[in-house]
Amino acid sequence: MKQPLKVLFASSEVHPLMKTGGLGDVSGSLPQALRAQGVDVRIVMPGYADTLKKLRAWRPMCEMRLAPFGEFQLLATQVPGSKVPLILIDHPMFSEQPGNPYNGPDGHAWPDSADRFTLLSRVCELIALDEAVLDWQPDIVHANDWQTGLLLALLAPNPKAPPGLITIHNLVYQGVFDRGTFERLQLPANLWTPDGVEHWGEMNCLKAGINGARFITTVSPSYAREIQTHAFGAGLDGLLRHRHKDVVGILNGIDPQEWDPACDPALPHPFDAKHLDGKLANKHALQQEFDLDIDEEAMLIGMVGRMVDQKGLDLVLHVADAMLKMPVQLAMLGSGDPALEAGFTALMARHPGRVHVRIGYNEGLAHRIEAGSDVFLMPSRFEPCGLNQMYSLRYGTPPMVHGVGGLNDTVVDTTKESLKDGKANGFVMRHLDPGAILWAVGEALNYFRKPRDWQDIQKNGMQADFSWEVSARKYIELYRRALKD
Ligand code: ADP
Numbered sequence: 141m142k143q144p145l146k147v148l149f150a151s152s153e154v155h156p157l158m159k160t161g162g163l164g165d166v167s168g169s170l171p172q173a174l175r176a177q178g179v180d181v182r183i184v185m186p187g188y189a190d191t192l193k194k195l196r197a198w199r200p201m202c203e204m205r206l207a208p209f210g211e212f213q214l215l216a217t218q219v220p221g222s223k224v225p226l227i228l229i230d231h232p233m234f235s236e237q238p239g240n241p242y243n244g245p246d247g248h249a250w251p252d253s254a255d256r257f258t259l260l261s262r263v264c265e266l267i268a269l270d271e272a273v274l275d276w277q278p279d280i281v282h283a284n285d286w287q288t289g290l291l292l293a294l295l296a297p298n299p300k301a302p303p304g305l306i307t308i309h310n311l312v313y314q315g316v317f318d319r320g321t322f323e324r325l326q327l328p329a330n331l332w333t334p335d336g337v338e339h340w341g342e343m344n345c346l347k348a349g350i351n352g353a354r355f356i357t358t359v360s361p362s363y364a365r366e367i368q369t370h371a372f373g374a375g376l377d378g379l380l381r382h383r384h385k386d387v388v389g390i391l392n393g394i395d396p397q398e399w400d401p402a403c404d405p406a407l408p409h410p411f412d413a414k415h416l417d418g419k420l421a422n423k424h425a426l427q428q429e430f431d432l433d434i435d436e437e438a439m440l441i442g443m444v445g446r447m448v449d450q451k452g453l454d455l456v457l458h459v460a461d462a463m464l465k466m467p468v469q470l471a472m473l474g475s476g477d478p479a480l481e482a483g484f485t486a487l488m489a490r491h492p493g494r495v496h497v498r499i500g501y502n503e504g505l506a507h508r509i510e511a512g513s514d515v516f517l518m519p520s521r522f523e524p525c526g527l528n529q530m531y532s533l534r535y536g537t538p539p540m541v542h543g544v545g546g547l548n549d550t551v552v553d554t555t556k557e558s559l560k561d562g563k564a565n566g567f568v569m570r571h572l573d574p575g576a577i578l579w580a581v582g583e584a585l586n587y588f589r590k591p592r593d594w595q596d597i598q599k600n601g602m603q604a605d606f607s608w609e610v611s612a613r614k615y616i617e618l619y620r621r622a623l624k625d
């Protein structure tokens with residue numbers, strides 16, 4: 141019998157055990173899709189305090205000792221709701237620090253970030269080399285973002301190491317630390333070169349991953365092109381242009397069970413494309429939950445996400461008062477930059493009954509906003525893939541987006557032609573400025589007032605196939621190509 145392909149999948153977040161954004165969703169669902177296609181995939185992630193609290197069952201796997209991190213153990217469990225094996229690193233740096241894995245409550249990066257993710261990479265290195273006594277050696281190592289970038293740089297010089305692939309979920313986060321940190325963490329001195337971890341005199345974990353990877357994937361075809369330009373390349377565009385033959389864009393999928401309006405336990409009223417009246421009931425429920433005027437005529441704009449520069453929220457604040465001269469309401473959930481949080485909280489105070497902003501992280505509420513809103517706003521400056529617009533498409537909530545990255549690859553602007561072709565599913569700003577946001581809201585409102593067209597737009601989105609199957613197949617193809625080299 142043919143041996144299954146063995147893949148070590150390294151990630152700093154895996155939904156539902158840890159998630160700050162889309163990386164958690166992808167690491168929770170892509171491995172399941174790989175497994176469904178016969179891949180023996182095992183995930184390694186840190187055993188954060190909040191992760192250990194959520195675990196129902198696990199078993200100790202082995203004790204380890206690694207300089208300069210001391211002793212710790214590995215735990216074996218499975219991704220909840222699936223059969224995907226998950227290895228957790230139980231070290232006090234993870235298990236004794238609750239909350240967000242990257243930033244403390246003050247919004248600043250944890251002071252031991254470099255230590256934590258070097259440990260993650262070192263443990264994966266040992267597993268990849270079959271030196272962790274797990275009796276399992278992967279054929280391929282799949283790293284994700286800067287937190288596991290070092291892993292591929294550590295493996296690259298070793299002829300016994302399996303080939304590696306890195307997926308870039310967001311190029312702007314690179315994990316940059318000084319040379320003293322590199323030395324303190326006892327990383328091999330031969331990695332301190334521009335072909336290893338060094339970038340302009342600093343240690344750059346994402347660059348290390350790109351250098352060590354046989355293939356560099358990113359999460360949409362458009363973003364794969366964009367990151368090779370100066371405007372979107374975050375200082376690594378030269379390197380990515382140099383590697384252009386190895387850069388591949390594979391669009392993310394979504395978890396079709398987790399995000400299904402017909403059986404979503406977070407929704408008061410399930411619905412599907414044939415029963416859109418259920419969606420209206422969710423709108424009323426959301427208006428109630430958010431103290432918004434119960435107004436069917438008002439077009440309810442939803443927003444969910446990290447409040448960071450990437451998402452273009454400052455532009456929304458800039459036009460919000462003008463936008464609210466139109467018959468619209470705004471329902472928003474997010475947290476992040478304190479200035480943006482304060483800006484949106486002040487906007488809510490100025491427009492009672494029309495704007496509600498909830499600062500925080502709440503998964504059920506994210507589902508209810510996707511379901512209860514009429515349209516979903518994502519004016520991102522850049523967006524590697526974006527999952528929220530796919531969720532909103534599935535929930536009959538046409539997205540209004542800036543046409544970059546994955547937004548460009550998933551949203552089709554509504555025009556007479558695209559409506560006739562049965563393709564229109566949202567509204568796409570071709571450039572991004574405050575005026576463009578007002579334009580998109582105005583366009584959406586025009587169509588919102590024409591129920592027949594509106595339902596066509598909703599249904600086009602709801603029928604799209606964003607399942608992981610096709611994308612998982614593309615990853616498997618790349619794994620096989622990497623093995624052939
Ligand atoms: P990014 O990864 O850049 O944050 P994505 O659109 O790819 O953007 O994914 C964001 C994911 O995180 C979605 O699943 C979204 O619902 C979730 N999310 C973001 N902020 C919150 C929040 N405040 N509460 C609940 N879920 C959130």
Ligand code: GLC
Pocket residue numbers: 161162163166309310359392523524525526527546
């Ligand atoms: C990142 C990106 C987002 C993408 C997600 C999952 O956080 O910002 O666009 O959808 O990763 O790949």
